[in-house]
Amino acid sequence: MKRFNCACGQPVFFDNSRCLRCGGHLGFDPERLDIVRINQASGNHWSDADATEFKLCANSVAHGNCNWLVLVYDTDDYCLSCRLNRTIPNLDHPENPRRWRTLESAKRRLVYSLLALGLPVQSKVRGWPLGLAFDFVEDQRSNPDVADAFVLTHHADGVITLNIHEADDVVRVGVRESMNERYRTVLGHFRHESGHYYFQQLVAFAPVVEDFRALFGDERNDYAAALERAYNEGPPPDWGDRYISAYAASHPSEDWAETWAHYLHITDCLETAVAFGLHEPVAGDFAAALTAWSAFSISLNEINRSLGLADAYPFHINEVTADKLQLVHDIIVGSTLPR
Numbered sequence: 001m002k003r004f005n006c007a008c009g010q011p012v013f014f015d016n017s018r019c020l021r022c023g024g025h026l027g028f029d030p031e032r033l034d035i036v037r038i039n040q041a042s043g044n045h046w047s048d049a050d051a052t053e054f055k056l057c058a059n060s061v062a063h064g065n066c067n068w069l070v071l072v073y074d075t076d077d078y079c080l081s082c083r084l085n086r087t088i089p090n091l092d093h094p095e096n097p098r099r100w101r102t103l104e105s106a107k108r109r110l111v112y113s114l115l116a117l118g119l120p121v122q123s124k125v126r127g128w129p130l131g132l133a134f135d136f137v138e139d140q141r142s143n144p145d146v147a148d149a150f151v152l153t154h155h156a157d158g159v160i161t162l163n164i165h166e167a168d169d170v171v172r173v174g175v176r177e178s179m180n181e182r183y184r185t186v187l188g189h190f191r192h193e194s195g196h197y198y199f200q201q202l203v204a205f206a207p208v209v210e211d212f213r214a215l216f217g218d219e220r221n222d223y224a225a226a227l228e229r230a231y232n233e234g235p236p237p238d239w240g241d242r243y244i245s246a247y248a249a250s251h252p253s254e255d256w257a258e259t260w261a262h263y264l265h266i267t268d269c270l271e272t273a274v275a276f277g278l279h280e281p282v283a284g285d286f287a288a289a290l291t292a293w294s295a296f297s298i299s300l301n302e303i304n305r306s307l308g309l310a311d312a313y314p315f316h317i318n319e320v321t322a323d324k325l326q327l328v329h330d331i332i333v334g335s336t337l338p339r
């Protein structure tokens, strides 16, 4: 993530909608990938110092849970992130506005990274058949009144379904422990599921799918059988030599999604480290960035241990995973999809 400042000079953050120093209104402009200070012209009509005219995202106006701006002449009242929503939580449930806010905040971080990487972010529910959409749903574990007994977070045909109970720390940590995972966050879910979506966009029907299969394996292998085997037998004992996580060992599609998620973790964290002066800008290619990250993540973990916290990045990047991350990088950089 970049570092942001209000027009008055005060450091501000990605989720801020007010400057605590000058009191000005702030919004995130997804075109410039920057926080801007805005003045109200009339009603929901705002402008910045350059006289660019905006409206606040409709979710900001109605629910106060978004700080992204929409150009005033856009026919859509929702920002680039919120217009991806197909299903939002039932807001009559008293816990759901809070859960939804957590999900939207993480989703905006995902969308920021996708835009910064130059990837297309188009809304399936706004008429783009190959676009992306989100269903935020609950099951009977958090709400006995809904139809679904059990909703798994997953991706299918451009729709990312997230069980909103993942926004509850107690639930999410409980699942993490029961699944013996090292890391489970809402942002991590979004990054992982977006990997499945962009596999369809960038890899599945492109010549590069052969490079993918040479490194990751054949994604056409029986998925249900592979997941059942992983669930019953656990990962192979040497998974740490070939995969970024135990779950990645379950199937080539999951290996891709896990590796994609780590590509986003690594590039975002390095951007943040450089923005805050914790790391020199990395000169050179992606391999140099990966070397820098491997060293930096050790310092990051030590800082967490100094606070009595769990490791921030409890992963080791082996040589095979480094090659897979390099392929993810090459595919993103080489993407010719129109934005």
Ligand SMILES: [Zn+2]
Pocket (backbone or CB within 6 Å): 006, 007, 008, 009, 010, 019, 020, 021, 022, 023, 024
């Ligand atoms: Zn200010």
Ligand SMILES: [Zn+2]
Pocket (backbone or CB within 6 Å): 057, 058, 059, 060, 066, 067, 068, 078, 079, 080, 081, 082, 083
């Ligand atoms: Zn929004």
Ligand SMILES: [Zn+2]
Pocket (backbone or CB within 6 Å): 192, 193, 196, 253, 254, 257
């Ligand atoms: Zn997956």
